[in-house]
Amino acid sequence: MHTNEIRLFSPATIANISCGFDVLGVALDSVGDEMVIRKVSEQGVRITKLVGQDLPMETDKNVAGVAGLALLAASDYQGGFEIEIYKKIKAGSGIGSSAASSAGAVWGMNELLGKPFSQLELVKFAMEGERLASGVAHADNVAPALFGGFTLVRSYDPLDIIPINSPNELWATVIHPQIEVKTSDSRKILKTKISLEDGIKQWGNVGGLIAGLFMNDYALIGRSLEDHIVEPIRSMLIPEFDTVKAESLNAGALGCGISGSGPSIFAFSKGESTARKVAQVMKERYEEIAVDNDVHVSKINSTGIKLLHN
Known part of the structure; x- marks a missing residue:
């Protein structure tokens, strides 16, 4: 070299x-x-x-x-x-x-x-x-x-x-619908204050997610992939978000959310075959509304x- x-x-x-x-x-x-x-x-x-x-x-x-x-x-x-x-x-x-x-x-x-x-x-x-x-x-x-x-x-x-x-069988599926959401814009719409109730839910989930990753507990990882603070606001910038999320969970994903500031949506699955099934339903949803998209199915690096x- x-x-x-x-x-x-x-x-x-x-x-x-x-x-x-x-x-x-x-x-x-x-x-x-x-x-x-x-x-x-x-x-x-x-x-x-x-x-x-x-x-x-x-x-x-x-x-x-x-x-x-x-x-x-x-x-x-x-x-x-x-x-x-x-x-x-x-x-x-x-x-x-x-x-x-x-x-x-x-x-x-x-x-x-x-x-x-x-x-x-x-x-x-x-x-x-x-x-x-x-x-x-x-x-x-x-x-x-x-x-x-x-x-x-x-x-x-x-x-x-x-x-x-990172658990061995954890796979990620990410779909990028070709619409532009700038990080700087999607930060502007966030609230800067949250309620104590939402805070309690959120740090419970963060702790649960970390524990699930260390314990290789896929069900716990899935239950912890919840966001009561940012996702409800940012998802408004992403067409069909709620449908894509519901269909991904239906196809067997452990959890589903916004990747970074969007517009990409990610899902975690146990095993490659579920991750590919999830990719299929995500893709179909955006093809139906004629939005170009890229899908990535990946092991955790x-x-x-x-x-x-x-």
């Missing part, structure tokens, strides 16, 4: 996972961006190639560039980096498109520098890319991309990230970002 250049896969992620708004996320295996990161003598970070999506190439307007600059500023490396991005995740799809680029950039740079930074530090750098994308430096997508599996952001100040067990060997 050429030590001055690496090629990597940076996974798509599902954030919030119903009850865990801004604190829970999980990495997917079957969909993600590919990136090439190269060490160069010239200082700074440059995006030299961007294929697959129409996104800015200027370093300070690109999430990978901004995250990369945050790492560079904290390192004592005197040179710079070139980044090629092969976007396989559509921007604005609700499966962590900006997070994949941000996390991939800092992970690759860290590898090439001989790993001076911890996973937690990499999350902090990648969060700067998220700040550019959505106005908020949230970690619920970049953390699972970097750590793999499920992650809990226990605290933002100080940043404390807990990797969570327990390692996060991976090196690709050319």
